[in-house]
Amino acid sequence: MTVRTYYRETKDGRKVVYVDYSIDGNRKRERTVMFYHSQPKNSSEREHNKETKKLEEHFVSNLTLKIQSGELGIQVSKHKNKNFIEFFSYLTQKRESTDKNYSTWRSALKHLKEFCPDGLSFKQMDKHWLEDFKHFLSVTQGLKSSSANNYFNVVKHGIHDAFRERLIPIDFATLVSAPTVEHAIRVFLTQEEIQKLKETECKNPILKKAFLFSCMTGMAYADIKKLEWKDFRKDDEGNFFIDFHRKKTKGLQNHPISKEAREFLGVASKLPNEKVFRELNYNSWMNMQLREWVYSAGIQKTITFHCARHSYATLLLHKKADITVVKELLGHNDLKTTMIYAKVMDIDKRNAADLIHFGI
Structure with missing residues (x-):
């Protein structure tokens, strides 16, 4: 799902903002009330263009959230895994046979269970929860920065998958950065x-x-x-x-x-x-x-x-x-x-x- 804007010139020297997006495979194009001055002649018109740029970015962000949350017709699908930890366990188990970062996923699951001993429903998950989990790995657990970074990133991967499965309305994992890796000084021999x-x-x-x-x-x-x-x-x-x-x-x-x-x-x-x-x-x-x-x-x-x-x-x-x-x-x-x-x-x-x- 992509929301993009494009512009069309008018005879009076304006660029009108149009929006292009799709819902359930149906593509839609709409004209907005926003416009730019194609060749601003004074400070007032230049200031107008700056404000319009901010409005355009806010408009795209708001429309994206509405589509993701189902307000414009898309519904989050039902799934047998109501609990994120169960869903993450399933993703971890899938990696056992391929050995693709399996040990990292398994360790991340262990920390996830310690952070949420009573389970974690998809409704409980948001940006603030993920920020708290980040703090838990780095500070409460006292992990090395590289370990905290690895475990956090695989949990983010799980959230991305949950969003693709429509188990959550918004992919909030894109809003939270992983813990910074502090590289230790390498010991070497002369x-x-x-x-x-x-x-x-x-x-x-x-x-x-x-x-x-x-x-x-x-x-x-x-x-x-x-x-x-x-x-x-x-x-x-x-x-x-x-x-x-x-x-x-x-x-x-x-x-x-x-x-x-x-x-x-x-x-x-x-x-x-x-x-x-x-x-x-x-x-x-x-x-x-x-x-x-x-x-x-x-x-x-x-x-x-x-x-x-x-x-x-x-x-x-x-x-x-x-x-x-x-x-x-x-x-x-x-x-x-x-x-x-x-x-x-x-x-x-x-x-x-x-x-x-x-x-x-």
Whole structure:
């Protein structure tokens, strides 16, 4: 359903405002009483045009609301799910088989039930309710900004679906913005620190090898864990690649790696379907082993496995690699995600600038 306006010139130099919209498939065009001066000659006519613009916007908004609420003939359909939480549960269940953000929807449903323990009828829902839910996620639940943003957006998605199903008269989700994501500063290792780790013994050799390989390639833990020997490819010019589907985005990635990274893994198994990092199972115990290894190398940073990927990206930018190339290597869909690493470099430069003191 779209409401739009258009104009027709009159002989006396005016542009009359017409409106075009449809109800239940029937298109309607009507002339309004609003008009513009085509070529305003003085301040009075220019002021008239400004006021008419405001009136036109208000008219379109008001007409849209009337159509959505059924005042002009459209009725909100009956549906067996009178309760939004039941409807949202149904939408969540549909995603289980496709694995499309299912865990995010399931978590959002959990918070939704906590916010509305007595259920939530469609009649109770409006813009103010959604603003209260936003506050609940961000403040009451104390979630990370990224988590609050993700859960809020899937609930908004559910509201969009409810509107399309005509379970609610107005899509008020368009009126409330999602919680702002505050990007945390990425922790990364310098090239010298990675070299220290290479020279330091780790209680878990497989973990050490996988972590250093991630530093050299930027591959995430989930992709390294399922990496098989058949995924490696060498072209006619001697360049090495890894062909794999990223677990997070499901997209196919032809990932170039250095000769050093490939040789670091040693001789390939004769079994092409064999995992490269067998018995790699990153859990709380392995995370503790990782931190012990880092501290043994004399590195005073709180490091997780994912920091290897951060280090890869940051070092590439430090070596003046083009940020769009880094975006492709990391498999990011949005350049804004990659820009976070550029901000880390800016902070690093700022800290470096403060190292010199002349005592002036």
